[in-house]
Structure formats: structure tokens, C-alpha cells
Amino acid sequence: MIHLIFGDSAIGSLKHALSEHNHKIIGFPIDFSIGPIRNVYENSGIKGYFTWLEYSFHTIWGNFEDNQTMFQQSLQKLEDIKHGDQVTIWTCENATEQIGLRIICNLLKEKQVEINVVNTYKAMSDYTKQKEVRIEIRHTGECNAEQLAHFYDFSIFQISDELTRILGQDGEKLLQSISIVRSWKQGEIIDELETRDDSFIMECVRKVHRKRQNTDFLNVTRVIGEVIGLSEQVVSDAWIEYRVRSLIHSGQLAYEGDLQSMRMYKIKDIK
Template identity: 30%
Template structure:
């Protein structure tokens, strides 16, 4: 019975994307076993390794939670940067004393009103379900995740230095302000660090420059050097802390569902802000020969992401691409279940033959 409870707990800890990945792997191995007419040592070994990895996943995640003896707690925005941060801390040998808390929201998109209330989170989740195709979390899962976040923040010991990481994009800037808002009652030393700015200052030269759009793009070796510099950063004054809290309040009161970072501020912009940009990118792409002018949606979105100065995420561009299809600006070939399944082109005027005889 104890083993079954452990298995259930491990499964409950997975998100929908992880569940699909695990299930796909298991089904592929079962098919392989069936096709070969009996068990093979290779398949059995893989399934056992999968089981061991899944059962240890909860323990691995818990390892990064704040503990009474930790000296530093790093608050990061997004799973990609969280993975890089954890790897860099391990490489530095700091994993025992430096812990990580992740805010997983993409703060650049979707409503943020009353995000610290169940009603506000439900409204945000409803917007994602209506507009973002890869949004699968239900309200129960969202509430559990938020409770876990608050619990981790509460368990930060008083002696630990808190570093909130950000970068020059709306997602991480708004997320940083939300983190400061959630931490405002803590008595810890609180510092805000811009990982991308630190790395650009350290490594950019006149003949070789790299401008990062979000912290998840930073290679681990460069992130390690940024971590070595955190003690050089000054902690937030009470006035700065209160200013950031007030700025979060203002951001959360915006009615827009798209945000950009411009001139040191998170600005709300219309939902169709990038529509003309997407159409411009489409017009400049060369369609494959014989495909009647259609371009793969994934190719167009990849082009849009590659040249966009802001960090928004592919899911928002894909949402706007579908809106351009719905309003008749674009034509579609395929099914808009996911961007790899369909192609688009500009709406073509139908040729009407001369019926007069």
C-alpha cells in the first residue's frame, strides 16, 4: 500500500506535458515488447530506469526547496532559466546552501488581475484555455502549484539572502515585481539581479556581441560567472522595495493581455500588437515550390521569434496567427491543432470565370 501511495504521489507531481511524455515512452516500449513477441532485456531495463527516475523526481525537486541552513535563495522566472540556474549552482558546488524557487508564469501574456486570489488565477487560466493551444492545467492544479509557491516563500529562513533574477523583458520584469510583492513582509536581505545585463557586461566586446532576450538563453558557464558576482550587488532599500510593489500593483491592474518592456517599464499593448509584424514576416518568406504559396506555421512563428526584440513566447504568436485565419486575413491548409500541422498564406481573391456567353 505504501508503494502505491508513493507512485500516486509521483504521478500527481507531474504536469500534463510530463505525463504525456512518460505515457508516450511507456506505450512505445509496450509496442516494442508486443512486436518482438516477448520481453527483452533492453526494454525491461528502460522501463525500470523510467520507474526509478519518476520515483526520484519528487525528491530531486524537493532538494531545491528552502531549508533551515541555506544561505541563499534564488527566485527565477520560468522553467528554462530554473534548469540553467540549478545546473550552474551544482557546477559551482553551491547546491547544498543555495536553493531555487521558480515562478512559472509567462507574465508577458494573459490577465494578471488579482493573481494572488483564486478568482484571479481562475480568470487567467480561463483566458489561457480559450487562446493558448498548449494550455492544459486545470484550476485544481493551478491552486496546488500556487499553494506550494507560497509555502516555499514562507519557509525561507531569516538568515538567507534572497536574489530575485530578472532581465530586460516584460515576462521577467513583471515576474520580478510579483516576487518582490510576495516577499515584501520578509525580513531577509533582498537583491534584484539582471543576469543578462551582467553577462553582456562581462563578455561583450566590440568585435563580438551577444544580446540576450531572456535569462534562459544564457549558457551555464557564463551564468556561473554571474552568480559569482551576486555579492557585489546592493540590496534593495525599503523605498525601492515599495516602489516595485506599487509597480506590480499597477501592472496587475492593466486590462491588456499582452505586455512589452520599453524604456524601463512594463507596458500593456493591444492584443493585435504583433499582427502586422507576423504578416510582414510571412510576406518575406519564400514558400516551398509547388505548395501554392503556403508556408508552414511553425516556420513563420520561428522566423517571428528569431527577429522579435521582445520575449513573448511562441504560443502567443501562434494564437495571433489563428486569429488572422479566423478574421479572414489568412488562409489555412491543414488543421490548427498545433503549429506543425498547418500552413498559411495571404487570403487570395477567388477567380470568377466569365459566365457570359
């Protein structure tokens, strides 16, 4: 069995969950919901995506060069999949993993393979159905190894050739997209403006101001945490911090400190 999974945390947990099985795990470390993904399976598209990351995000968020190397290696492993192989794609109810599912189906369209899917959101719902505490997850990285091992045993479903074809067609369209931001809404991938989260970030800044009953400068990490916790979409701290700096540069937020690191500056609403 070959497993395909998205996100650093999820990759590590699945490797631990399946450590006693002789399975291959191919992990994709990038967030497909943000950044340019046009032809991201080709050298030109890969370079475009990681160039955008390096320009937009601070290096504090990770080693982009290592992630690029891992991504290219994963694409090569995907290319090496042979006719007749069994493939399981792990996904969840969010943009990055749903996009990943569709892109993988597109890249495997010429191969005669059995494709299975584990939707960890639905699997977690079934897992906790008879328990006192219900758990709703936003992405597979929130699952621990024990849960993923359970999902492997009980929540894998083979998808039909027709559904694989439809998902692959969606993936082909996504690989031609010129958008920078993509959302998961009502079961569909939606192209968004790069400013999608800006108004919500401003709402959260004002909310924190109200809680503190003052307009002093706020730790940007406090605001980022508020946004991530309340956002309808799964968003990363790197992305929100990038948008905070954009709001500063557009004159909607004031700041004090050094913008080179989110732990070195504070922000406040100008109004």
C-alpha cells in the same frame, strides 16, 4: 540564500549552476507578459490565468495543470520566506522577468528580508566585455549553467529599501491590471492590445512569400520562427501561434489543414 527565477529553461539551468550550494530555488513557470495577471497570486487570479491559457493555447505547448500546481507551490514557498532571509531575484530586460521582479517585491513587502538582484542581460554584457565575441541575451533562459554560476559570483547586487518599495508599488499596479498583453519598452512595462503582434506577423508572412517568390501556402512553423527571431519583444511560439489562428478567424490569413496542431496546417496571405 533563496533564489527566485522565471521560466522553465532558466529554472533548470540555475538548479544546475548552484547544485553545489545549499540554496533554495523557487521557480515561476508562467509568462507574466501575456494573459490576465490580475490578482494572479490569489486562487481566483490563478484560475483566471490558467483558464485563459487552456482556452487560448493548444495542449501541445505543455501541461497547464502541472504548471498551475508548480506556480501555486512556488507562491506557498514565497509565503514561507521568513524575516531575515536573503533573497536573490533573477531578471532580464524583458517584460515577463521585469514583471516577475515587481510582483515578487510586492508580495515580499511585509517581510524584512535582504533583496538582491541579478540582471542577466547586464551580467552577460559584463561577462563578455573583454571577449572577442559579444553576447546579447533576451531572457535568462538563454544563459547556460556556467554563465549563471559566474553571475552568482560576480553580478549580484543588493537593492535599497527605497528601490524595493518602488518596484513593489509597480507590482501592486500590475496585479490590478486588466490587460492581456504587456511589453517592456524603454525601461517601463506598457499595457498593450491583444492584437499587438498581428501586423508584424502579417509582415513576416509577406516577407517569407517574397523570399520564396510565390504565394503558396507556408508552413506555419516557418512563419512563427521568423516572428520570434525578429520581434522586438520576447514572445513564445505558443503566443504567436495563437495570434496566427486569430488572424485566420478574422479573415486576414487563409489556411489549409487542421488547426488543432501547428504542424498540421499551412497559411498564406489572402491579399
